[in-house]
Amino acid sequence: MSNLSEAYTDNPLHLHHIIPLDFDSVRTVPDSHVWPTSHAFESDDQLSIPTVDLMDPDAVKLVGHACETWGVFQVINHGIPLDIIDEVESEARRLFSLPTGHKLKALRSPGGATGYGLARISPFFSKKMWHEGFTVMGSPVDHARELWPNDYQRFCDVMEDYQKKMKELAITLMHLILKSLDLSEEEISKVVSPGGASTALQLNSYPFCPDPSRVMGLAPHTDTSLLTILYQSTINGLEIFKDGVGWVLVSPTNGSLVVNVGDLLHILSNAQFPSVLHRVVLKEKQQRLSLAYFYSPPTDFHVSPLALNPAQIPLYRSVSVREYIHIKAKDVEKALSLIRI
Numbered sequence: 001m002s003n004l005s006e007a008y009t010d011n012p013l014h015l016h017h018i019i020p021l022d023f024d025s026v027r028t029v030p031d032s033h034v035w036p037t038s039h040a041f042e043s044d045d046q047l048s049i050p051t052v053d054l055m056d057p058d059a060v061k062l063v064g065h066a067c068e069t070w071g072v073f074q075v076i077n078h079g080i081p082l083d084i085i086d087e088v089e090s091e092a093r094r095l096f097s098l099p100t101g102h103k104l105k106a107l108r109s110p111g112g113a114t115g116y117g118l119a120r121i122s123p124f125f126s127k128k129m130w131h132e133g134f135t136v137m138g139s140p141v142d143h144a145r146e147l148w149p150n151d152y153q154r155f156c157d158v159m160e161d162y163q164k165k166m167k168e169l170a171i172t173l174m175h176l177i178l179k180s181l182d183l184s185e186e187e188i189s190k191v192v193s194p195g196g197a198s199t200a201l202q203l204n205s206y207p208f209c210p211d212p213s214r215v216m217g218l219a220p221h222t223d224t225s226l227l228t229i230l231y232q233s234t235i236n237g238l239e240i241f242k243d244g245v246g247w248v249l250v251s252p253t254n255g256s257l258v259v260n261v262g263d264l265l266h267i268l269s270n271a272q273f274p275s276v277l278h279r280v281v282l283k284e285k286q287q288r289l290s291l292a293y294f295y296s297p298p299t300d301f302h303v304s305p306l307a308l309n310p311a312q313i314p315l316y317r318s319v320s321v322r323e324y325i326h327i328k329a330k331d332v333e334k335a336l337s338l339i340r341i
């Protein structure tokens with residue numbers, strides 16, 4: 001067993017942690033979705049995460065500094081044509097605007113990884129999130145056929161093309177990031193190779209909400225990946241947690257993509273590049289969409305701290321991607337500390 005989808009089969013979820021609310025029919029927020037209001041919902045909307053121009057000759061240094069100090073940055077001049085992003089967004093809108101009963105035809109199965117449903121972290125929170133997602137790993141044809149038996153090709157073509165482009169960008173970014181850690185080309189090519197990677201594309205929708213200040217779009221979490229490349233359409237909502245500051249809003253900027261450090265890069269960099277805690281709050285009643293692309297090594301790859309100088313001790317034991325997914329499925333909050341030496 002070595003693909004990402006199979007890595008999730010041993011940790012099946014209960015259906016009530018997969019099936020989203022029937023958002024079409026609710027007029028008020030049900031108690032199951034009301035989160036305690038506290039100062040924690042406040043965020044700093046003045047500070048901004050760094051922006052890195054990928055054409056900048058100093059990109060290696062800039063990317064390294066951003067990973068070290070923020071764990072997240074925006075990229076511009078990333079080479080992803082904006083019309084391709086628009087097409088994915090429009091196909092995602094087509095999917096999420098189907099009636100709830102219809103979307104359930106493509107429901108993620110309890111031991112499955114792909115299809116329509118709640119975020120995987122749902123079981124760890126007592127309140128439900130105001131969110132619905134659709135996970136794609138490679139070809140989405142099986143689920144697309146369930147949704148549109150006679151009209152699934154365009155959705156598949158657009159999703160596959162986007163994943164190809166995202167993979168190229170993820171590889172470019174990984175080279176820059178690992179170079180900034182002073183890894184040799186040989187070491188880099190062990191971690192990053194075009195043929196060998198585990199990847200997933202997550203379409204996120206935060207539906208229209210009658211009372212946005214009482215709900216949580218996506219609860220605070222770190223991503224499991226090496227890195228995640230996120231496109232957020234025009235609506236605010238993404239916040240990252242910065243030590244000493246608190247929650248910082250990441251406003252969408254036209255044409256830029258948000259890159260964040262995931263747990264696997266945290267381990268690989270021996271915590272020099274910490275994975276960033278982030279969440280989505282609803283700032284407006286209107287529906288918000290985002291597209292998250294997760295890039296990781298193959299599931300049988302062992303991740304351990306690299307590029308240590310003689311004075312440094314490894315903070316984490318070696319762990320395969322597959323094992324780390326299992327550990328995180330059991331305890332999302334403690335996963336990193338459970339492999340700490």
Ligand SMILES: C=C1C[C@]23C[C@@]1(O)CC[C@H]2[C@@]12CCC[C@@](C)(C(=O)O1)[C@H]2[C@@H]3C(=O)O
Nearest residue numbers: 113119120121135200202221223224225294
């Ligand atoms: C590859 C993946 C990362 C992810 C689990 C998944 O199989 C596909 C969905 C991803 C997502 C998106 C929302 C937040 C998150 C924590 C979750 O519950 O599902 C991430 C997962 C992750 O990074 O572990």
Ligand SMILES: O=C(O)CCC(=O)C(=O)O
Nearest residue numbers: 202204232238280290292
């Ligand atoms: O919707 C967003 O802006 C963030 C989504 C996210 O964090 C994720 O899919 O892991």
Ligand SMILES: [Fe+2]
Nearest residue numbers: 221222223278
């Ligand atoms: Fe995330």
